[in-house]
Amino acid sequence: MADNAQNSQSTAKVVYLLMLVNIIVQFLGIIGVIIAYVHKSDAPAWLQTHYQFQIRTFWIGLLLIVGGIFLWSAGVGAIILLFWLVWLIVRCVKGMKYLDQNQPHPNPTTWLFS
Template sequence: MLVWSSFLVGFFVPITPFIGVVFAYINRGRSDPGLRTHYDAAITTFWVTLILGFVGGLLTWILIGFPILFFLAVWTIWRSIRGMMKANSRRPMWPIYSQPV
């Protein structure tokens, strides 16, 4: 819940997603497989948001960046809320089909 909420708070306090992803990287290795899916999804969300946010920011000067940034904000909010809902009900982010070897 801490990691997902840090992404939402990041719209107002930009440092919090960085704190959340560090927390996810630290705890990913020592968590159960269901919780690991949340950490993996949060790390992916962080990097996709960071890279597309940078690209969208660069492309705002030709007006293509604004729809990219809008889509990215909606996607990040949706993914964070979905992650919080699944974490609250103690469900993995996606089905766990096999254990890593």
């Protein structure tokens, strides 16, 4: 049982890392969110909060990227995409911090950082 929880915790960490590397290699975020969807139902309750946070990070991030692209010509897109970059890094780092401390994410439904 402890092995399964440790394995699931490692999987959650991999998802956070895939989302960070997604900044450079774009398709890795899609792989990360698929992994989060697959493992969410089998994980302990405290890890489910991390998977929920990761899934929301992907979808909200996608919304920010699309908004930034559409608003690029209005001059606001670059600011939105820069915000997305900082937002993604902060969310993933804070999520990994809680994960390393074996704590559930305190607010997995937030739109901001935690």
